[in-house]
Amino acid sequence: MINFNYSIPTKIFFGKDQVKVLPEQIKNYGSKVLIAYGGGSIKKMGLYDKVIELLKSNNISYWELPGIEPNPRVTSVRKGAELCKEHNIDLVLAVGGGSSIDCAKVIAAAANYEGDAWDLVLDPRKITKVTPVASILTLSATGSEMDAGAVITNLETNEKLGTGHPDMAPKFSILDPTYTFTVPKNQTAAGTADIMSHIFEVYFNLTEGAYLQNRMAEAMLKTCINYGRKAMDEPENYEARANLMWTSSLAINGLLTYGKATSWSVHPMEHELSAYYDITHGVGLAILTPAWMEYVLSDKTVDKFVEYGVNVWNIDSSKDKYEIAKEAINKTREFFKSLDIPMTLREVGIGEEKLEEMAKQAVRRGTLGNFRPLEAEDVLKIFKAAF
Amino acid sequence: MINFNYSIPTKIFFGKDQVKVLPEQIKNYGSKVLIAYGGGSIKKMGLYDKVIELLKSNNISYWELPGIEPNPRVTSVRKGAELCKEHNIDLVLAVGGGSSIDCAKVIAAAANYEGDAWDLVLDPRKITKVTPVASILTLSATGSEMDAGAVITNLETNEKLGTGHPDMAPKFSILDPTYTFTVPKNQTAAGTADIMSHIFEVYFNLTEGAYLQNRMAEAMLKTCINYGRKAMDEPENYEARANLMWTSSLAINGLLTYGKATSWSVHPMEHELSAYYDITHGVGLAILTPAWMEYVLSDKTVDKFVEYGVNVWNIDSSKDKYEIAKEAINKTREFFKSLDIPMTLREVGIGEEKLEEMAKQAVRRGTLGNFRPLEAEDVLKIFKAAF
Numbered sequence: 001m002i003n004f005n006y007s008i009p010t011k012i013f014f015g016k017d018q019v020k021v022l023p024e025q026i027k028n029y030g031s032k033v034l035i036a037y038g039g040g041s042i043k044k045m046g047l048y049d050k051v052i053e054l055l056k057s058n059n060i061s062y063w064e065l066p067g068i069e070p071n072p073r074v075t076s077v078r079k080g081a082e083l084c085k086e087h088n089i090d091l092v093l094a095v096g097g098g099s100s101i102d103c104a105k106v107i108a109a110a111a112n113y114e115g116d117a118w119d120l121v122l123d124p125r126k127i128t129k130v131t132p133v134a135s136i137l138t139l140s141a142t143g144s145e146m147d148a149g150a151v152i153t154n155l156e157t158n159e160k161l162g163t164g165h166p167d168m169a170p171k172f173s174i175l176d177p178t179y180t181f182t183v184p185k186n187q188t189a190a191g192t193a194d195i196m197s198h199i200f201e202v203y204f205n206l207t208e209g210a211y212l213q214n215r216m217a218e219a220m221l222k223t224c225i226n227y228g229r230k231a232m233d234e235p236e237n238y239e240a241r242a243n244l245m246w247t248s249s250l251a252i253n254g255l256l257t258y259g260k261a262t263s264w265s266v267h268p269m270e271h272e273l274s275a276y277y278d279i280t281h282g283v284g285l286a287i288l289t290p291a292w293m294e295y296v297l298s299d300k301t302v303d304k305f306v307e308y309g310v311n312v313w314n315i316d317s318s319k320d321k322y323e324i325a326k327e328a329i330n331k332t333r334e335f336f337k338s339l340d341i342p343m344t345l346r347e348v349g350i351g352e353e354k355l356e357e358m359a360k361q362a363v364r365r366g367t368l369g370n371f372r373p374l375e376a377e378d379v380l381k382i383f384k385a386a387f
Numbered sequence: 388m389i390n391f392n393y394s395i396p397t398k399i400f401f402g403k404d405q406v407k408v409l410p411e412q413i414k415n416y417g418s419k420v421l422i423a424y425g426g427g428s429i430k431k432m433g434l435y436d437k438v439i440e441l442l443k444s445n446n447i448s449y450w451e452l453p454g455i456e457p458n459p460r461v462t463s464v465r466k467g468a469e470l471c472k473e474h475n476i477d478l479v480l481a482v483g484g485g486s487s488i489d490c491a492k493v494i495a496a497a498a499n500y501e502g503d504a505w506d507l508v509l510d511p512r513k514i515t516k517v518t519p520v521a522s523i524l525t526l527s528a529t530g531s532e533m534d535a536g537a538v539i540t541n542l543e544t545n546e547k548l549g550t551g552h553p554d555m556a557p558k559f560s561i562l563d564p565t566y567t568f569t570v571p572k573n574q575t576a577a578g579t580a581d582i583m584s585h586i587f588e589v590y591f592n593l594t595e596g597a598y599l600q601n602r603m604a605e606a607m608l609k610t611c612i613n614y615g616r617k618a619m620d621e622p623e624n625y626e627a628r629a630n631l632m633w634t635s636s637l638a639i640n641g642l643l644t645y646g647k648a649t650s651w652s653v654h655p656m657e658h659e660l661s662a663y664y665d666i667t668h669g670v671g672l673a674i675l676t677p678a679w680m681e682y683v684l685s686d687k688t689v690d691k692f693v694e695y696g697v698n699v700w701n702i703d704s705s706k707d708k709y710e711i712a713k714e715a716i717n718k719t720r721e722f723f724k725s726l727d728i729p730m731t732l733r734e735v736g737i738g739e740e741k742l743e744e745m746a747k748q749a750v751r752r753g754t755l756g757n758f759r760p761l762e763a764e765d766v767l768k769i770f771k772a773a774f
Contacts, residue, residue: 001629003402008395014646015390209626211613212634215606223599239596242388246646247599255642258401259633 001209004258010146011172014246016238018174019050019136023058025172029132030090033062034083036104037095038070042138045182051095051136063087065107068096071153071160071274071281072103077110077117084111084131091171094135097191098142101135102150105168108133121152121163130167138179140244141191141282143198143252145173153275158361160275162267175249177241185232189339190282192228192244196221197266197285198252204296204304204371207260217256218311223247225312228339265369266292269379272358279348286341287348290333291386296372297325304371305329345387355383388596391645397533398559401633403625405561406437406523410445412559416519417477420449421470423491424482425457429525432569438482438523450474452494455483458540458547458661458668459490464504467494471518478558481522484578485529488522489537492555495520508539508550517554525566527631528578528669530585530639532560540662545748547662549654562636564628572619576726577669579615579631583608584653584672585639591683591691591758594647604643605698610634612699615726652756653679656766659745666735673728674735677720678773683759684712691758692716732774742770 013021026033033055042048055062065080083089084107092111094104110117112129120127137145144150149164183191203217223243231240250256269292270284297305302321309315309328317324333343342348345355359380368374374382400408413420420442429435442449452467470476471494479498481491497504499516507514524532531537536551570578590604611634614627621627637643656679657671684692689708696702696715704711720730729735732742746767755761761769 001402001626001633003405004399005408006399006401012391012393014393015388018390021392209629211626212606212610212630212637215609216603219599219602219606222602226598239388239598242596242646243599246388250599259629 001259002207002261006254006258007166008146008253008255010170010253012146012175012249013172014175016176016178018176019047019054022051022054022136022174023060025134026060026091026093027058029171031060032087032090033060034065034080034087034089034092034107035062035095036065036068036080036092036107037100038066038068038097041182042095045179047095047136047138047179063089068100068103069153070099071278072099074118074121074152074154076103077106077152080104080107081110081113081117084108089131091132091134094133095138097137097139098144101137101144101170102142102152104133104135105144105150106152106163109165109168118154121154121161124163124165127163127165127168130165133168133170135170135173136179137173137175137245139183139187139191140180140241140248141194143195143248145170145175146249146253151271158275160271173249175245177238177245180241180245181236183235185235185340187280188232188235189228189341190280190286191248192224192231192282192339193286193289193336193341194282195244195248195251196224197282197289199224199256200289201264201267202256202260202262203308204301205260205262206301206304206371210259213256213259214307220247220251220256221312225335228335232339261370263368263370265371265374268368269362269382272362273345273350275361276354276358277348277350279350283341283348286336286339287343287345287386288382289336290329291382293329293332295378295382295385297329298372301372345383350387352387355387356380359383388646389594389648393641393645394553395533395640395642397557397640399533399562399636400559401562402629403563403565405563406434406441409438409441409523409561410447412521413447413478413480414445416558418447419474419477420447421452421467421474421476421479421494422449422482423452423455423467423479423494424487425453425455425484428569429482432566434482434523434525434566450476455487455490456540457486458665459486461505461508461539461541463490464493464497464539467491468497468500468504471495471498476518478519478521481520482525484524484526485531488524488531488557489529489539491520491522492531492537493539493550496552496555505541508541508548511550511552514550514552514555517552520555520557522557522560523566524560524562524632526570526574526578527567527628527635528581530582530635532557532562533636533640538658545662547658560636562632564625564632567628567632568623570622572622572727574667575619575622576615576728577667577673578635579611579618579669579726580673580676580723580728581669582631582635582638583611584669584676586611586643587676588651588654589643589647589649590695591688592647592649593688593691593758597646600643600646601694607634607638607643608699612722615722619726648757650755650757652683652758652761655755656749656769659749660732660737662748663741663745664735664737666737670728670735673723673726674730674732674773675769676723677716678769680716680719682765682769682772684716685759688759732770739774742774743767746770
């Protein structure tokens with residue numbers, strides 16, 4: 001286990017009707033709010049009206065930034081930052097999924113920055129001051145509600161990049177599982193794949209002695225496996241939605257990473273797919289994951305796959321190591337298939353002709369991952385295996 | 388899963404040599420510190436000298452409260468509160484185990500209270516303001532380094548009671564596993580039993596749908612089982628000490644409780660043993676736990692024991708329910724025995740003549756627990772079974 005500095009300051013108000021705390025929580029930071037949200041889903045389910053009613057009845061002024069894209073674009077960030085500057089916004093409130101929250105975070109940073117917002121994505125060190133951010137979550141997936149990172153897309157440059165700053169972590173997030181009752185099956189599936197991928201990114205890791213972190217990661221993986229399909233079949237199953245929602249937050253808030261030297265592999269590969277083809281992030285992750293696992297399986301990594309197979313999939317530990325590893329990878333692929341996720345790049349409309357370019361782009365910030373470090377040629381092979 | 392409000396604000400600096408952050412962290416709160424500690428162990432291992440050197444070289448003034456008892460007494464709290472008032476202390480720094488930290492917390496509350504410190508133990512609602520608290524941990528056990536509670540003993544009234552306030556949670560805690568290298572075998576064993584008991588108190592619970600919390604609890608139990616004996620046999624095994632230390636914090640910081648309606652059983656029973664006989668808290672817990680488990684096993688609770696037996700002890704799930712449950716309880720008892728803990732009340736010097744009085748005292752604040760609520764007569768039966 002390596003040294004770490006733990007700080008997870010986001011307050012979480014979890015459960016049915018917790019939105020009632022919104023006004024008093026906002027008032028800790030001021031009285032002028034920018035509401036950032038995506039499409040019409042929060043209006044359809046009545047959440048938008050509820051939020052507006054709570055703000056109005058508590059004399060909180062608000063401005064709105066609707067239309068945030070599923071892969072949030074820097075153009076939206078720029079618009080939001082303008083609104084913040086113009087109206088001296090005290091708090092940026094994201095209402096939605098990870099896209100709205102990620103966008104809100106970078107808006108809150110850009111509101112305190114003189115130059116162009118894209119600078120803050122290219123170089124997080126340029127973030128010095130951040131307007132307080134909060135969120136009301138409507139999709140269990142990215143964990144953005146409890147972490148300090150954000151991923152923003154620039155369609156002009158075909159780039160989808162991560163940025164972050166400790167002060168970008170939401171001051172508070174409201175997690176009401178009933179807000180995810182209306183999430184369609186395919187998005188529930190993609191969200192579950194996203195959560196699992198966050199866990200895989202830090203679980204498949206060679207840091208020694210992080211036993212507790214590994215067992216906790218398995219606890220979270222089991223939760224996804226237990227409830228992923230159930231939430232699709234019974235969209236109003238509170239227990240399933242609640243477990244997925246809380247897992248989405250804990251999977252990436254630091255709990256599984258503290259004590260390990262982690263470096264992600266599958267996310268940066270997938271970001272190229274989304275940047276070039278605007279596909280659903282979680283679907284891209286699900287497609288790449290088993291191909292990546294097969295590619296990185298080696299004498300150096302096989303024990304980790306055995307741990308995974310035995311502890312998560314209950315595979316008989318007396319079997320041959322590689323047999324267990326391969327069975328575990330197959331079970332992973334079968335699980336994603338059981339969520340009706342198309343499991344090839346071809347099926348989601350990705351063309352073979354761009355694979356090489358995307359592979360090169362994926363490593364432009366350097367080698368990917370430390371479980372089995374990946375160069376452009378490795379990424380290309382994984383893309384081809386997943387094609 | 389029930390609604391919850393999550394807030395775990397304590398910062399943790401975990402790992403070797405993290406004590407170096409002490410001065411800069413203290414300076415966030417002021418420059419006058421009260422150091423609260425127990426016996427000579429922090430002096431023997433050189434930690435005391437290191438702390439003093441860091442304070443002196445950074446112009447931080449300090450006063451000292453040495454001699455805090457293993458079951459910290461209200462008399463120490465009173466002394467500490469006096470020192471705080473007299474010297475306008477900015478931060479109370481506990482250096483030690485849970486006893487020093489618990490004592491520091493109530494000192495920090497009593498420093499801002501006009502009346503007698505014991506009032507704040509009897510009625511936590513009287514705590515209104517708390518001087519910042521921090522800790523340097525030297526024993527993995529109580530989790531006090533990351534929670535908002537404290538247990539104080541009053542030998543005049545034979546009472547050992549818990550109190551708490553959100554502001555009593557340490558602002559930061561330094562967790563360096565090497566500080567536990569010198570913890571003797573019997574205290575390592577007792578600490579491990581204490582950690583496991585904290586997990587049991589919330590794991591054995593009938594709240595439905597807290598699947599994630601249950602799997603995380605099992606992750607932590609497995610960690611204790613994996614490293615408890617190892618830390619005794621190889622006191623300088625960093626991996627073992629680190630895993631136990633981090634588990635001690637996470638077991639009781641709220642992570643396992645949020646989402647459940649919990650009410651503890653074994654701790655309040657044990658508090659009577661310690662209040663009357665000043666025995667080691669963790670030893671009392673280990674003795675009572677299997678007796679308690681056997682007593683509360685019923686048709687209503689057996690499924691929980693099956694979950695425990697199968698997931699934690701890898702007992703064959705195809706066996707009969709009660710067979711699994713009893714095997715799991717036996718494995719628990721055998722595990723504590725393997726830590727060389729004396730497993731009867733008699734062996735630790737407790738007299739049969741006080742059992743009834745202690746049982747009555749245990750329930751004076753009301754029925755214990757909600758897994759199987761316990762009245763005085765139930766507690767007495769458990770005491771007798773453990774005698």
